[in-house]
Amino acid sequence: GAVVSQHPSWVICKSGTSVKIECRSLDFQATTMFWYRQFPKQSLMLMATSNEGSKATYEQGVEKDKFLINHASLTLSTLTVTSAHPEDSSFYICSARVGRERVNEQFFGPGTRLTVL
Amino acid sequence: AQSVAQPEDQVNVAEGNPLTVKCTYSVSGNPYLFWYVQYPNRGLQFLLKYITGDNLVKGSYGFEAEFNKSQTSFHLKKPSALVSDSALYFCAVRYRNSGNTPLVFGKGTRLSVIA
Numbered sequence: 315g316a317v318v319s320q321h322p323s324w325v326i327c328k329s330g331t332s333v334k335i336e337c338r339s340l341d342f343q344a345t346t347m348f349w350y351r352q353f354p355k356q357s358l359m360l361m362a363t364s365n366e367g368s369k370a371t372y373e374q375g376v377e378k379d380k381f382l383i384n385h386a387s388l389t390l391s392t393l394t395v396t397s398a399h400p401e402d403s404s405f406y407i408c409s410a411r412v413g414r415e416r417v418n419e420q421f422f423g424p425g426t427r428l429t430v431l
Numbered sequence: 432a433q434s435v436a437q438p439e440d441q442v443n444v445a446e447g448n449p450l451t452v453k454c455t456y457s458v459s460g461n462p463y464l465f466w467y468v469q470y471p472n473r474g475l476q477f478l479l480k481y482i483t484g485d486n487l488v489k490g491s492y493g494f495e496a497e498f499n500k501s502q503t504s505f506h507l508k509k510p511s512a513l514v515s516d517s518a519l520y521f522c523a524v525r526y527r528n529s530g531n532t533p534l535v536f537g538k539g540t541r542l543s544v545i546a
Contacts, residue, residue: 355539357539409533420533421477423474425474
């Protein structure tokens with residue numbers, strides 16, 4: 315149980331286009347989802363925290379108008395990179411926290427590698 | 432503020448030898464502590480966690496970690512390393528009573544097990 319999926323697993327796009335990444339909790343309801351970004355050989359950096367039905371909370375330095383997060387339901391969150399540029403190329407990982415039953419655990423998706431040409 | 436330090440970028444160990452990956456934390460309250468492993472181009476896989484109780488925590492794939500409050504450490508250990516253990520390991524911390532805050536990760540330690 316507690317599986318988190320991401321789609322797509324990798325994407326290549328042209329500079330200036332927008333890319334949407336989906337994160338789904340497959341067998342549980344995730345009241346909170348987190349989006350992380352990982353550069354090569356570096357740790358995961360938290361981008362934003364989103365609760366179902368409310369606006370995401372962004373970390374300092376993360377542009378909310380560039381990285382649009384929608385947490386439409388308890389099983390789906392999306393991250394849209396708008397007007398992508400080469401510096402946005404990175405590995406994006408979502409994470410979902412289980413509800414009240416196992417409040418301490420975060421489960422991670424497999425990640426999405428974005429390459430902007 | 433909560434933070435995690437992994438002092439070693441790289442750990443090399445011979446197959447069959449014991450391995451240790453170090454982690455120290457800094458939190459103002461009581462922490463929840465976690466270890467995750469990441470294989471190339473993959474997401475994170477949960478290994479083990481310390482919440483409360485016994486300071487020695489046993490996890491997946493034969494790994495274990497010991498919570499040491501006086502030294503604020505949570506080192507990951509395995510008695511006999513396998514080549515397949517080669518991966519990137521992350522220590523993470525979260526406040527015990529921090530509501531909805533996420534995990535905070537260390538920078539990661541790359542483990543290389545040599546046959």
